[in-house]
Amino acid sequence: MSNEKPNYFDLVYQVVREIPKGRVTSYGTIANYLGLKSGARMVGYAMNAAHTMSDVPAQRVVNRQGLLTGKAHFETPTKMQELLEADGVKVENDRVLDFEKVFWDPEKELDL
């Protein structure tokens, strides 16, 4: 029988893990890359579960505006910003600076 259980969570983790250091992406971008046009919500939900994973840099995943919407879900509300700055991404007022420059598009950069 086809046990094809497409765990979208796992798919999201895989993409997030491929995010290069110093780069960030958005939920919708990942969702779109996986084929979930409007499944951005589930991507964010997957990040919530990603807390149990250590290989999933959820701090590199922000919303479409570059706002650290999920910073409140980290160990500390400032942990996300700290991690991003540690990666070389500058954050100001819970927002990623030069978001367009650090933006990472899997379809363009990972698509080989």
Add this chain to the structure above:
DNA sequence: TCCATGACCGCAA
């Protein structure tokens, strides 16, 4: 088993 919510995004009025 059913209902409601969630780290979102896109479109319409």
Add this chain to the structure above:
DNA sequence: CTTGCGGCCATGG
């Protein structure tokens, strides 16, 4: 220009 609503999958009570 701003505001409001629907849609996607999964989890919890």
